[in-house]
Amino acid sequence: MAGEARDLKVQIKNVRMVFDTRNGEMVALNGVDLDIYENEFICVVGPSGCGKSTLLNIIAGLTQPTSGTVLCNGKEVTGTGTDRGVVFQQYALFPWLTVKKNVKFALEMRGIKGKEADEEAMKYLEKVDLVKFADHYPKELSGGMKQRVAIARAYAANPEVLLMDEPFGALDAQTRTQLQTELLDTWEKDRKTCFFITHDVDEAIILAQKVIIMSARPGRIKEMVDIDIPYPRTQETKMSPRFLELKNHIWSQVYQEYLEVRK
Amino acid sequence: MKTKKSQSRIPPALWLLISFLVAMGLWYLLSIIPVTSRAFPNAVVTIQGLAKMVERGVFWQDLSSSLISVFSGYALGFVIALPVAILMAWYLPVRNIIQPWIQFIRNIPPLAYVPLIVICAGVGRRPQIIVITIACFLIMCVTIYQGVINVDETLIKAARVLGADDKVIFVRVIAPATLPFIMTAVRLGASVALTTLIAAESVGAVAGLGMRIRSLNNSFDSAPMLAYVIIIGIVGMLLETIIQFLERKLTGWQEKREI
Numbered sequence: 001m002a003g004e005a006r007d008l009k010v011q012i013k014n015v016r017m018v019f020d021t022r023n024g025e026m027v028a029l030n031g032v033d034l035d036i037y038e039n040e041f042i043c044v045v046g047p048s049g050c051g052k053s054t055l056l057n058i059i060a061g062l063t064q065p066t067s068g069t070v071l072c073n074g075k076e077v078t079g080t081g082t083d084r085g086v087v088f089q090q091y092a093l094f095p096w097l098t099v100k101k102n103v104k105f106a107l108e109m110r111g112i113k114g115k116e117a118d119e120e121a122m123k124y125l126e127k128v129d130l131v132k133f134a135d136h137y138p139k140e141l142s143g144g145m146k147q148r149v150a151i152a153r154a155y156a157a158n159p160e161v162l163l164m165d166e167p168f169g170a171l172d173a174q175t176r177t178q179l180q181t182e183l184l185d186t187w188e189k190d191r192k193t194c195f196f197i198t199h200d201v202d203e204a205i206i207l208a209q210k211v212i213i214m215s216a217r218p219g220r221i222k223e224m225v226d227i228d229i230p231y232p233r234t235q236e237t238k239m240s241p242r243f244l245e246l247k248n249h250i251w252s253q254v255y256q257e258y259l260e261v262r263k
Numbered sequence: 264m265k266t267k268k269s270q271s272r273i274p275p276a277l278w279l280l281i282s283f284l285v286a287m288g289l290w291y292l293l294s295i296i297p298v299t300s301r302a303f304p305n306a307v308v309t310i311q312g313l314a315k316m317v318e319r320g321v322f323w324q325d326l327s328s329s330l331i332s333v334f335s336g337y338a339l340g341f342v343i344a345l346p347v348a349i350l351m352a353w354y355l356p357v358r359n360i361i362q363p364w365i366q367f368i369r370n371i372p373p374l375a376y377v378p379l380i381v382i383c384a385g386v387g388r389r390p391q392i393i394v395i396t397i398a399c400f401l402i403m404c405v406t407i408y409q410g411v412i413n414v415d416e417t418l419i420k421a422a423r424v425l426g427a428d429d430k431v432i433f434v435r436v437i438a439p440a441t442l443p444f445i446m447t448a449v450r451l452g453a454s455v456a457l458t459t460l461i462a463a464e465s466v467g468a469v470a471g472l473g474m475r476i477r478s479l480n481n482s483f484d485s486a487p488m489l490a491y492v493i494i495i496g497i498v499g500m501l502l503e504t505i506i507q508f509l510e511r512k513l514t515g516w517q518e519k520r521e522i
Contacts, residue, residue, distance in 0.1 A: 082426040092421035096439040109426035
């Protein structure tokens with residue numbers, strides 16, 4: 001650990017998660033080990049029900065693993081913490097608050113109040129290009145805009161690690177591409193440690209430095225693929241030979257797991 | 264609310280007037296058809312009937328008595344329902360013990376148990392308030408409880424990962440998320456309060472809209488009776504309008520709107 005060039009941010013050690021269901025025990029995760037380094041962008045792909053979201057919830061501290069531990073900055077995770085921010089697939093914006101007040105909520109939790117919070121909130125909204133919509137309610141926004149607000153809110157909490165649970169999964173293809181590009185731009189600038197779950201192999205490769213393929217139930221890490229395509233990446237990157245090669249490999253691995261699920 | 268172009272030539276106020284005139288026409292018809300004319304005297308006679316009650320000095324007494332009972336019972340019902348609903352949603356034992364009985368009592372028409380309450384609480388206003396409180400409590404408790412247990416869990420998670428503690432989550436997430444259900448409870452409660460009023464005044468009341476209708480029934484004096492029935496309707500509509508206004512003010516952020 002000490003010999004690593006980069007700082008270890010999150011350590012997942014032998015995590016096992018068992019759910020009690022009506023049909024007996026269901027092992028969602030088994031023997032998951034993973035190190036997430038600072039400034040790293042990791043994408044997790046796998047068939048639905050492989051425990052991707054469960055793993056994210058465990059890192060976030062929203063779910064306690066049956067056994068095993070998660071360390072963040074060397075400290076054991078026992079609950080949620082502001083060092084880890086989450087972006088949910090369903091946006092999870094507070095519908096009774098305007099766009100600006102949603103972002104301010106995150107700032108107020110950090111103890112930033114009043115005028116300062118107002119100004120800060122606008123700065124975060126500027127980053128996602130939603131200044132004009134500051135006083136709108138979430139119901140007046142499109143899905144893509146809602147998710148941008150959610151991302152702005154997650155950033156406003158200033159976490160060290162950003163956990164994203166299929167954030168673009170509910171969006172149409174065009175909006176999804178647009179948000180991927182925006183996220184790439186942001187990440188290339190600030191290199192915030194990112195743990196991103198998706199079922200979209202293209203999305204995983206275009207964003208991540210490392211793609212983790214998870215196996216079907218019980219979820220385990222099947223393979224870790226280094227994405228050796230240099231940044232900055234654009235949507236054109238998706239046409240490059242290396243991209244297609246990686247896509248081929250990852251897709252066939254994921255597909256095997258799909259078949260496994262269907263059995 | 265915007266209407267479609269083809270309908271927009273007639274403004275809403277005019278529609279209201281047309282609707283009113285149609286109703287007046289129907290009322291007039293009822294007043295000349297022999298079968299219904301005894302129960303439905305025409306508007307002039309009805310207003311005279313009301314005037315007679317005002318002259319006798321009972322109308323304002325009846326109205327204020329009923330309104331006091333309705334508002335006291337309604338307010339008390341709400342004040343009890345809110346914490347009970349929250350406790351039911353949060354604590355399984357509370358829910359398991361209380362819920363079956365709420366369902367049980369809810370299915371009994373208040374008219375049936377009014378005499379029992381009069382036996383305990385005596386005649387006058389007290390039993391009326393108790394009956395309305397019970398009825399309002401039951402409907403509001405069930406509605407608010409549904410609201411609290413249906414709060415989107417993702418919102419609670421989102422607040423938690425942003426660093427909110429239990430108190431902040433209650434005040435800033437659960438309370439506003441439940442507000443639409445509370446407003447629905449307030450609206451349902453208002454209509455229940457009025458419906459129950461008539462039952463509550465059925466035994467041992469000395470004044471009140473419901474009590475007066477019953478006593479006028481003994482003399483088949485239909486004009487003031489009809490006037491009183493219409494007054495109850497007007498009170499109900501006024502309440503509904505006020506609550507709808509509040510609902511729009513407080514929960515306009517909602518994605519789905521009720522009709």
